[in-house]
Amino acid sequence: ASTLIYAEHNGERLNPATLHTLTAAKAIGGDIAALVAGPKCGPVAQELAGIAGLSRVIVAESADYEGMLPERLTPLLLAAQEQFKFTHILGNSSALARSLLPRLAAKLDVSPISDIIGIKSEDTFVRTVYAGNAVLTLKSNDAVKVITVRSTAFEADAGTTGGSATQDTLSAPDSPHTSEFVSQELSKSDRPELASAKVVISGGRGMKSGDNFQMLYDLADKLGAAVGASRAAVDAGMVPNDMQIGQTGKIIAPELYIAVGISGAIQHLAGMKDSKTIVAINKDPEAPIFQVADHGLVEDLFKAIPDIQKKM
Amino acid sequence: MRILVGCKRVIDYAVKIRVRPDKKGVVTEGVKHSMNPFDEIAVEEAVRLKEKKIAKEIIVASIGAAQSQETIRTALAMGGDRGVHVEVSAAEAETLQPIHVSKILAELAKKEKVDLVFLGKQAIDDDSNQTAQMTAALLDWPQAMFASKVEQKDDKLEVVREIDGGLETIRVNMPCVISADLRLNEPRYATLPNIMKAKKKKMDKLKPSDLGVDVTPRIEVISVEDPPVREAGATVADVDELVSKLKEKGF
CATH class of the missing domain: 3.40.50.620 (HUPs)
Structure with missing residues (x-):
């Protein structure tokens, strides 16, 4: 070859x-x-x-x-x-x-x-x-x-x-200029990139609003983590699509993945199930995310996240 | 502007996939199918371009077995003007790949003299994400992949694209090929009167050979298997237990 x-x-x-x-x-x-x-x-x-x-x-x-x-x-x-x-x-x-x-x-x-x-x-x-x-x-x-x-x-x-x-x-043969680059807007963040972060915290539909993601950013800063989201959270307009973890977004495999308020749709699991340790926090004990989680916590995220923030 | 929109009939996104006992594919009989969701977004955007009087005609194409006509009818009910069904046998449909589909779409684009080919960024069955790029290559047209916004700027199209870590804006000459990403729009539901009207819209039927396209498989399926199952761990009683477990692992 x-x-x-x-x-x-x-x-x-x-x-x-x-x-x-x-x-x-x-x-x-x-x-x-x-x-x-x-x-x-x-x-x-x-x-x-x-x-x-x-x-x-x-x-x-x-x-x-x-x-x-x-x-x-x-x-x-x-x-x-x-x-x-x-x-x-x-x-x-x-x-x-x-x-x-x-x-x-x-x-x-x-x-x-x-x-x-x-x-x-x-x-x-x-x-x-x-x-x-x-x-x-x-x-x-x-x-x-x-x-x-x-x-x-x-x-x-x-x-x-x-x-x-x-x-x-090597120089390429001339090609007709049928397209042109205008601009690029990369999301600026002091946090590590999703693709290479050792720890990723993701929020789902259960976050209820984009403002509530602040809780996850705060925890991420404490843990040196990147913040992602499920497609449901992106579709609901809470966060931009470049945060999407899943088959149609980013496929990642960090050391630690913390899924918060994420039910665990198949397309989301496809994007994170190779993570080394998976933590799921969801108030619904039946959520499919628990089937792939190493540590599942059945609790209201709005109570659990500030608590973890304090204790980590 | 004339637009060719491609739409693929796929197993519905909500269906749980089952691998066939012969391990050469997945069970499709008796399983709900629908239009590939990314193609729905492409159809919707084409219809909006028509509503804004930017597009004059929307031609909807689907390549597949006989049932693909249902998918074309759905797109026509959303606002497509006429359909083209390029029919292959059920056996051929199983080995049909983006390289074949893009050759067919490129031929149709030339035949119909369209200015824009609008496709979904990927199909949710084979997850290839290739057809739009390859169609553009075969036509030697510019491409704007993973579009989240499309606007006409003079005689060009300005497209905002989803890229790793953010967004990018490019301008492409027409004719061109665009692939739709998730955030481009939210597709409408077809209304009953429009579904009825769609039944009367014209649908041409062709075979790949009519367009000079050879659909001989380029790959051989060795096996299709279930993914390895990840063992679920245990639930923790409370935040304290979770935090101590994570600390044990060195986080």
Whole structure:
């Protein structure tokens, strides 16, 4: 096998999820290359070049990649594929790669494989369907496997330095500018990011209002935790969608997950059931969340949360 | 503007999935089906664009076995103008993948000379999240995925997208492909008079071969299995016990 990893970054640092994707690439075996593209890639290209296990780093720095538009990145990936003939092309299960890699796959006339959680062999992969209610093992018959990797299903590669990858620069053929980046509004927070937080506290419909989430923020600050929410809380307009944990939101696996006022709909469980320790606080003893919780507390959250705040 | 909206018939989101004894799929017989919820959002947004006089015609397409016509009728009752059913056999429907569906949608988009293809961001059965991106690639059109707001700006569309950690605004030329995310809108319910009216709306029937699309499977299903069950722990009596358990674990 010869694998290309699409390396995500913010211009300064490699996105930590890419190290999980590297673990998946190592499980496939063979040579591993990484491609880094963006308006500024220098520091990230350098970071990648030192990582043990990468034999090649392909760098494409251009102002054209401002906003990382898939219409402009696809020709670049096609040019890389044309030159190096990879058997596997891997990306994170991120908004960027989920937008980009299927576009690339269609251009290569192959059927992409989304959000894998396991690798059986070079052509056989495991992923979930029906919001995690069934596990599908599939064999791909395509010549090139275009894959996104669920970070929580693969440990992060240690990113050991000492590697000595070849550096190539690549410039993409001109592509028509049919789309343009306007702006980005990232939610600012002093708390850790949901995807990488060791502790996550999530609120559900039982929180009753967006204002009540303040209780969870206070507790989160005490525990160094991130705050998430169930889809029900998002749908009710209590909190923004980027806090959503679940099959249609973020899929996370922290050390400790505290579900507050969350009943535990299947789609929510799909987003958090791989957490190491799960705590559920809900006044309804029949709530399905208790079926996956290590520690269930049947109590009114409005009483329990301030109490925990005091005692932790 | 002419819009092509895709809608997939899927097992209803409220149904508990059961894996088939042969472990090659899930039980679909006698199970309630409905329109993929993300596709409903796409249909709703298309109808709103028509109500704002931005869109002239909404063509609703579904690719699947005979029952997919019910899904098309639902979309027509929500405000679609006419339907196209691209029929495959029940066996073909099982192995139909986004790569096939996107090829069919791309051909339909060309045939119907649409300015916009509007799809849901993912189907809640296979959870692939691929069809819109691939349709855009095949047409060489720009794409705006995971849309939470769509507005016309001169001859372009300005789309707010849901991305990791926040929102992003992009502008795309037309023709283009948009995929709908959760917060774009809240789909309406079809009223009884509109359901009756929808029955009289035109529905074309085609086969993938009529559009020159080969639906040979690209993957082989090795197995479909139940997920591992997580063992439930125990309930704690009160906050004190919970706090001491968490402290024991080092939190």
